Amino acid sequence: MKEKVGVCIDCGNTVFCLAGFLNGVVLKEGRLRCFDCDREAEKKDESR
Ligand SMILES: [Zn+2]
Numbered sequence: 001m002k003e004k005v006g007v008c009i010d011c012g013n014t015v016f017c018l019a020g021f022l023n024g025v026v027l028k029e030g031r032l033r034c035f036d037c038d039r040e041a042e043k044k045d046e047s048r
Helices: 035-044
Strands: 002-007 014-018 024-026 032-034
Touching (some): 002 032, 024 035
Antiparallel strands (some): 024 032
8 A cells, every 4th residue: 555645845755655654754834754854854953
């Protein structure tokens, strides 16, 4: 089962839900980000 959940807000890649496992991260605003971009964002966000 591969279900399209949405689109990454950073790179525009489609984020899928694979067998109940989301290949991305849901942000507070209800937006989606793929794992690659989320990892990059965490690196850049040094304020936390
Ligand atoms: Zn992305």
